[in-house]
Amino acid sequence: MYKKSFILFLFLLLYGCTQLLEEENAGKNIFVGDDGCVYCHTNKERLKLLAPEEDTGGGGGGGG
């Protein structure tokens, strides 16, 4: 029981750290991979910094 809980805890810790890292690096220019589009558009924290509130599109529909 303890062993299982501990392993679970380790996983959570690991996940938590990756999240922290992601957040910390969100605003920095650190990416050196081959597709910058994918890098940003799949990174929540980075998008939150780069897509400001006023960037929203038009109003409430139309159509018919």
Next chain:
Amino acid sequence: MPPMAPWEKVYIKLPRSGNLADLDHHFEELSCVDCHGGDKTQNNNKEKAHKGLIQDPSEFTTVDGKVSNSCAGEECHTSTAEEYHNSLHQQLWGERKYVALRSGVSSFDQCPQSTRDGFNGECTSCHATCGDCHISIPNSAGKGLVNDHRFQKTPNMEKNCTACHGSRVAFDFYGEEGLEERQGDVHFKTLYMDCFDCHNQSEMHTRVTDTDNTDRYTYDLRPSCFDCHPADSIATINLYHTMHMDNMTCYVCHSQKYNNCSACHVKGEWKTDPDYQENNPHEDFKIGLNPLPAHRDFSDVKYAVVRHIPIAPDTYENWGSASANLPDYNTIPTWKFASPHSIQRWTPRTDASPCYNNCHTKEGFGKPENKEIFLFRAEIQEKWPDEVQANDPVVVDGNLPDGWE
């Protein structure tokens, strides 16, 4: 539709494998820049990366007279795109048709230049790109990826269809919690159908051939109540049908209150015109004379429910002097044939005892106050004096049975 934060609209959640190709097969061979342009080497600079960005790759573009669409290409959706390019959703043939008719010409191409330019600038923003139905929320409804940039075969009813068909179909079809006359449509609420049970791929994709004469009620691929409720099986199923089915559209009995149009048209001046707003009912129910006696399903049917649309004699004035005058304004009703998506077996009209009590207006054989649900000239005269003549063919004056008026 719950509002999306700006980042959410453009966020793609990587599948667990970390490989986009597992999200959707389009990413096996194509990368973002193949469809969207831009510069993928600008990893760390949004402005530079977005230089030359194509926001809507599935929009048709014309370069040197050649029409193209990034969904069309070798081994891609070339035939669909060719077909779709001339469709109702892409070209808005129905809207063009009525702009032309009110302008006194038989084809949109014959409208004054200023009207054509105005229309192309302001009205065509409602046309649908492939992506508006298969990938993202339409621009006019705020944009944003519907499902992590998957290219979805079946459109999303709420985020695609009723994002555009919001002010009318959505209200009627989904209903409104707590409002007695807004129960929603039985096909949705009770039978769990969605748009695609009745509106299919070929209706959405197919090109229109008779472009000057096609609109939503003449387009031959549209559905019909009779597709699923054949006339001979329901004609005598109850007394209401036996008495009236030949004489009125299904909606007269089976639809609830529905939204009448406001806003939208031409930069939304209507939204701020106090005269118009005061007299503009949002939800209402009106029976008039059938404005479309040639309707495929209701030919020679006398009564139909009608919906008010916002068009005044000077609606296009700000497009220029040639557009200011609509010579045939008075020949086309502004109360139009309606097919509200708010069907119920029992509605405030039929759920009465005796059965005619909420509909017939003759004292002792109904109630005079039922006149409310019929469209009379006096009401238009009072609220929309400019529109009296245009609606002459639709008002019921002089056309109800003896003693009803």
